Each structure stands twice: as structure tokens, then as C-alpha cells.
Amino acid sequence: MHSALTVAVGRTARRLARLRGRGRGGSAFPGLVVERIDPGFLARTLDALPHGVVVVSGTNGKTTTTKIVVELLRAQGLKVFTNPTGSNFVRGVSAALLTEVDARGRLDADIAVLELDEAHAVHFVRLVKPRASLLLNVMRDQLDRFGEIDHTASLLRAVAAATTEVVVLNADDPRLSAPRFTEGLSARVEGFGIGESLRRTFLSDDDLRREAPMDLSGSGVEGRAPSTRLESIEGRTARFTLQGEQAEVEMALPGIHNMLNAAGALALVRAVLGERAALAQLAPALSQVRAAFGRGELIDVGGVPLELALVKNPAGFRMALLSSAAQRATTVIAINDQYADGRDMSWLWDVDFTALRESGVLAVTGVRAYDMALRLRYEEVPVESVEPDLGAALRLLLERGRADREPMRIYCTYTAMLALRAELAQFADVEAVL
Numbered sequence: 001m002h003s004a005l006t007v008a009v010g011r012t013a014r015r016l017a018r019l020r021g022r023g024r025g026g027s028a029f030p031g032l033v034v035e036r037i038d039p040g041f042l043a044r045t046l047d048a049l050p051h052g053v054v055v056v057s058g059t060n061g062k063t064t065t066t067k068i069v070v071e072l073l074r075a076q077g078l079k080v081f082t083n084p085t086g087s088n089f090v091r092g093v094s095a096a097l098l099t100e101v102d103a104r105g106r107l108d109a110d111i112a113v114l115e116l117d118e119a120h121a122v123h124f125v126r127l128v129k130p131r132a133s134l135l136l137n138v139m140r141d142q143l144d145r146f147g148e149i150d151h152t153a154s155l156l157r158a159v160a161a162a163t164t165e166v167v168v169l170n171a172d173d174p175r176l177s178a179p180r181f182t183e184g185l186s187a188r189v190e191g192f193g194i195g196e197s198l199r200r201t202f203l204s205d206d207d208l209r210r211e212a213p214m215d216l217s218g219s220g221v222e223g224r225a226p227s228t229r230l231e232s233i234e235g236r237t238a239r240f241t242l243q244g245e246q247a248e249v250e251m252a253l254p255g256i257h258n259m260l261n262a263a264g265a266l267a268l269v270r271a272v273l274g275e276r277a278a279l280a281q282l283a284p285a286l287s288q289v290r291a292a293f294g295r296g297e298l299i300d301v302g303g304v305p306l307e308l309a310l311v312k313n314p315a316g317f318r319m320a321l322l323s324s325a326a327q328r329a330t331t332v333i334a335i336n337d338q339y340a341d342g343r344d345m346s347w348l349w350d351v352d353f354t355a356l357r358e359s360g361v362l363a364v365t366g367v368r369a370y371d372m373a374l375r376l377r378y379e380e381v382p383v384e385s386v387e388p389d390l391g392a393a394l395r396l397l398l399e400r401g402r403a404d405r406e407p408m409r410i411y412c413t414y415t416a417m418l419a420l421r422a423e424l425a426q427f428a429d430v431e432a433v434l
Contacts, residue, residue, distance in 0.1 A: 003105025006038040010098040030098055031091030042094050043128045045101060051111035053128055054272065057121045057159055058136025059152065060316045061261040063292045065136060066115040068265035073111060075285035076273060081109040089120045118155045125162035133159050134268040135169040135176055139315045140347060163187040166271045171226040174204055191226035192267035194260065198230065202260055228267035230260050242266050242279040249283050252290050255323040262286055301428045304401045306408040310417055312341065314350040320411060321355045329409040331361050332397050334390060334416035335368040341413040345371055353379040362400055365393035366416045390416060391423050398427060
């Protein structure tokens with residue numbers, strides 16, 4: 001009866017929040033209400049799942065990797081609960097539960113796969129012990145929140161320590177694979193990584209400030225090479241190795257960074273399901289996974305494609321630029337500095353923007369438009385317009401795109417991406433984010 005009352009109150013709070021937001025948002029407030037009136041609701045509901053809870057965390061790639069894991073598990077016949085909009089705080093998970101449970105608070109699912117912000121993951125694992133965790137990387141990000149990256153690594157170490165069965169981590173990340181991270185964990189540790197030919201493509205945060213990448217070959221996790229690897233990339237074709245089995249997958253997901261995310265997802269699914277999750281069975285489902293909203297998402301605007309590329313730290317922006325290099329596009333950069341973006345934007349000076357010199361940038365926009373314009377000036381990248389208003393910059397881009405019939409691309413921070421998607425709904429079919 002207690003859960004039934006919690007669900008009723010929480011859903012009422014959600015309706016009120018959406019009315020106030022005119023049909024949009026309301027994803028966090030009902031979760032806050034649930035936390036206040038029934039602190040045990042989250043653990044009570046998730047602990048009942050037969051295959052337990054999986055946590056996905058790390059600096060870059062959480063949303064897309066979570067989506068890959070969910071779709072791979074569903075292809076194996078499991079009913080999966082997740083937080084699909086990337087609301088990766090604990091109250092966002094509680095709010096997502098309200099939309100899935102029945103009136104008595106029962107969740108019809110076999111397993112939960114949850115994306116969690118690094119700091120909030122620590123709070124979550126105090127409430128719910130995950131069966132498995134997937135830890136992707138440690139990069140400088142939101143320095144105003146996390147400080148330097150050794151602190152971020154300590155947050156992920158707390159998640160690993162709370163995990164009961166298996167921790168899957170990036171064997172090529174020097175902080176995650178270090179003995180001080182893996183020693184003393186009660187769960188078994190497995191790794192994913194890259195083949196030798198890709199070591200200059202996928203760089204750790206430390207590698208970004210070195211002339212050559214750190215040599216981690218042959219070390220792996222606990223002295224063992226990772227059993228799941230991204231071996232090579234050719235166009236959109238990725239070759240993976242999983243427990244000695246190899247397969248080539250034509251990826252629908254854009255971006256070479258998502259191929260590494262896919263390797264992590266494959267490793268996790270194999271760790272959770274065991275031998276029933278062979279690569280030959282997983283590859284067809286992997287080839288069908290498409291981008292999560294704002295993560296390389298393609299939107300058709302009057303027959304011209306517009307790509308939204310989320311950027312939030314030096315490594316992520318570098319990979320976005322690298323992934324986009326093969327296709328010319330009319331480009332806008334939208335930089336906000338709200339809490340969800342990170343207030344400290346000094347990281348923009350650690351990004352190499354020389355790839356944009358030849359094509360230039362149509363406009364820079366957002367709260368920190370002038371900061372971005374200054375950064376590009378130092379990099380000798382031509383900028384046609386500085387327009388702080390996101391809506392005005394978007395209209396400028398759409399006018400140019402319609403005239404030139406050339407693909408369009410916006411590199412954007414998180415809150416800028418949400419605002420631009422709302423504006424785009426006036427011109428194109430944009431999936432709603434609830």
C-alpha cells in the first residue's frame with residue numbers, strides 16, 4: 001500500500017510539473033517528491049528485479065552506451081527498464097520509475113540499465129547495490145563540480161566497490177586500469193579496449209598533453225589483455241573481438257567514439273548474460289542501434305540533414321571533430337555555461353580547432369558565444385557571425401542550409417542542445433524529450 005500511495009503522489013507531481021512547463025519537462029521534480037515522501041521506494045522497486053541493476057558511468061559516452069546495452073539486452077529477449085532521456089541523477093531514475101510501474105508500484109522488467117552521473121552514482125549505490133557496473137573513462141569535465149580527474153576516478157572507484165558481481169572497465173584508461181583502482185574490489189573485474197592500430201585515435205586525458213600516447217599494450221586489467229576489443233575501423237565498419245570471436249559490424253551510430261562505446265556495451269552484456277550472449281548473436285542488434293538524442297542525432301530539415309553533436313570537454317570535442325572530418329557541413333558552435341554544462345569553460349582552450357580552419361564556422365552562439373569566438377580567433381578559424389541568441393543563430397543556419405543544400409552541423413553543450421531541439425520542433429519532426 002505504501003508504494004501505491006507513493007506512485008499516486010509522484011504521478012500527480014509529474015502532471016503538475018508538466019502543466020507548469022506547458023507540456024515539457026517535469027522529469028526531476030516528481031523524483032524529488034518521491035525521495036522526500038518515500039526514501040525506500042527506489043531500492044524496494046529495483047531490488048525486486050530478477051537480473052538486478054546495471055550502472056553505466058564515466059565522463060564521456062554514458063547516454064549512448066546505455067542505449068546500446070539496453071537494445072542488446074532487449075534483442076536477447078529481456079525486459080529492460082532504463083532512464084531513456086539521460087536524466088542521470090538519482091531523482092531522475094525515481095521519476096522514470098513512476099512512468100513504468102503499475103499502480104501498486106510493481107515494475108514489469110527483468111533488469112534495469114541506468115546511466116548515472118559520476119557524482120550521483122555514488123549516492124545511488126548507497127541506496128541500491130548494482131549487480132554490474134560499466135565504467136567508461138575518466139576525463140576532465142565540469143571542473144567546477146568535479147575538480148581534477150583523480151577525484152572523478154575516486155567517485156567511480158566507489159561505484160566499483162559497491163558492485164556485487166562484475167565491474168567492466170576501460171582497460172586503456174590509465175586511472176581505471178591502475179592497480180590502486182582495481183585492488184580490493186569484491187566483484188570480478190573485466191575489461192574492454194582497443195587494438196594497437198587505434199592507439200593514436202583514442203587518447204586518454206593524459207595522452208592529450210603528450211607527444212605520443214601512453215603505452216598500455218599488454219597490460220590490460222589486472223595484467224590481462226581485455227577480452228573485448230575494438231580492433232579496427234574502416235568508414236562505418238567496426239571490427240570487434242569478443243572472447244576470441246571476431247565480427248565486423250556496419251554501424252548505424254555516427255562517430256568513431258561510439259564504436260569504442262559499443263565495445264564497452266558488448267563486454268558488459270557478455271559479462272551479465274554469459275555464453276548465451278555470443279558476438280554472432282549480438283552483432284545484428286548492434287548494427288541497428290541509432291544515436292540517442294543530441295549525440296550525433298540527425299534531424300531532417302526540409303530534406304537537408306542537421307547533426308546535433310554534444311560536446312562538453314576537450315576529449316569529447318576532439319572526438320566529435322575527428323568523427324566529422326570526412327563530411328563537410330555548414331557549422332555552428334553553441335556554448336552555454338549552465339549547471340548541467342559546467343560553469344568553467346576554460347577547457348575550450350584545450351581543444352584543437354584547426355580542423356575547422358578551411359571550412360570556417362557560420363556562427364558561434366549561446367551564453368559564451370564571445371568566449372568561443374575568441375578561442376577560434378586564436379586558432380585562426382574564420383567566424384562569420386557572433387550571435388548569442390540560440391534561436392537567431394539556428395535560423396541563420398537553416399537559411400544557409402536551405403540555400404546551399406549542404407549538410408548542417410551544430411556542436412553544442414547540453415543545455416544549448418535542449419534549447420535548440422525545442423526551437424527545431426518549429427521546422428522539423430523532432431522526437432520529444434519527456
